[in-house]
Amino acid sequence: MLTRPLEHFHQRYILQRRRDCLVRGVSAALAPWRPARILDVGCGNGEITLGIAAACPQPVTVEGVDVLVRPDIKIPVVAYDGLRLPFPDNSFDAVMAVDVLHHADSPTAILAEMTRVARRGVVLKDHNRDGLFAQRTLELMDDVGNRRHGVRLVYHYLCRAEWSAAFAANHLTVASMNPVRDLYPFPLNLAFGRDLHFVAALEKSA
Numbered sequence: 519m520l521t522r523p524l525e526h527f528h529q530r531y532i533l534q535r536r537r538d539c540l541v542r543g544v545s546a547a548l549a550p551w552r553p554a555r556i557l558d559v560g561c562g563n564g565e566i567t568l569g570i571a572a573a574c575p576q577p578v579t580v581e582g583v584d585v586l587v588r589p590d591i592k593i594p595v596v597a598y599d600g601l602r603l604p605f606p607d608n609s610f611d612a613v614m615a616v617d618v619l620h621h622a623d624s625p626t627a628i629l630a631e632m633t634r635v636a637r638r639g640v641v642l643k644d645h646n647r648d649g650l651f652a653q654r655t656l657e658l659m660d661d662v663g664n665r666r667h668g669v670r671l672v673y674h675y676l677c678r679a680e681w682s683a684a685f686a687a688n689h690l691t692v693a694s695m696n697p698v699r700d701l702y703p704f705p706l707n708l709a710f711g712r713d714l715h716f717v718a719a720l721e722k723s724a
Contacts, residue, residue, distance in 0.1 A: 532702060539701050540566055540616055540643060545573035547641045547694055547719040553611035558582045559603070559632055560618030564593035570614075581610075601627070605635045614641040620656075620674050626684045633688045639721040640690065643698070645714055647675040652714060681718075690720035 548556070548570070554577070558567040561582030571578040582595040583603060598604050600622065613636040619625035625644075632640045645656050656675050676684070685692060698715035 536701050537566055537569065539698060541569035541573050543696070543698050543717040544614060544616060544641055544643055545570045547696075547717050548574060548612055548614070550693070550719070551612055551638045552576050553578065553638065555579045555610050555612075556581070557603075557605070557610040557613045557632075557635065558593070559613060559615040559628065560584055560621070561591075561593065561595060563588050563590050564595065566616055567593050601631075603631045603635050607634055608637040609635045611638050612636060612641060613639075614643075616643040617645075619644050620660075620676075621670055621672060622674060623672060625674050625676060626687065629684055629690075630688050633690060633720075633722060636722060639693065639719060641717065641719050643715070643717045644681075645675045646681070646716060647677040649713065656714060685720055689723040691723060693719040693721045695719075 544566075553574075556567075556571070556578055558564070558570075558580060559582075561567050561584050564580075564582055567580050567582060571580045580593050582591070582593050583598045584595060585598065585600045587595050587597050596604055613632040615628070615632060619628055619642065622628045629640070629642075647653055647656065653673070653675060657671075657673050660669075660671050660673065695716055695718040697713045698717055699712065701715060
């Protein structure tokens with residue numbers, strides 16, 4: 519359980535920096551596609567979604583889906599069962615998920631659904647489980663960032679080989695895949711940055 523000082527530190531020095539970093543990384547991954555309509559899977563309150571839309575150079579319509587629709591939601595959102603997205607095939611130019619798939623019982627099944635409803639492709643921000651103590655480090659990060667919000671923590675982090683297999687199974691080609699090392703200030707980035715985080719733009723095969 520977090521102490522109050524640690525919660526205060528996390529809110530003041532971690533969350534805003536993380537939001538800004540995620541907006542930059544995900545909007546850059548989306549930019550080559552110039553999407554007009556984006557779905558955010560596991561959108562939370564939609565704050566990051568709105569930031570990404572604002573960072574895109576073209577007008578963008580954003581929508582969200584989540585298993586829990588929050589009262590402070592900032593974008594149009596649809597509740598769903600966490601299994602099948604309630605949209606027809608190719609409904610959106612791009613579909614994104616920011617630190618969502620590792621909370622699912624089957625990250626690859628969610629990726630398959632994202633691919634189905636995307637016309638151009640999928641953008642993911644998630645984690646790599648590769649490296650010494652990576653699993654334990656990622657679990658600690660999830661505990662600090664999410665447990666107090668009641669987020670379901672299942673710790674389903676994939677390694678690079680597992681991500682590659684999931685992309686191939688869904689006929690997704692990696693257009694870009696970049697580490698995100700500046701989510702946290704120094705010296706926390708040395709422990710919690712490294713190559714544990716990535717943003718990937720994944721194009722659907724024709």
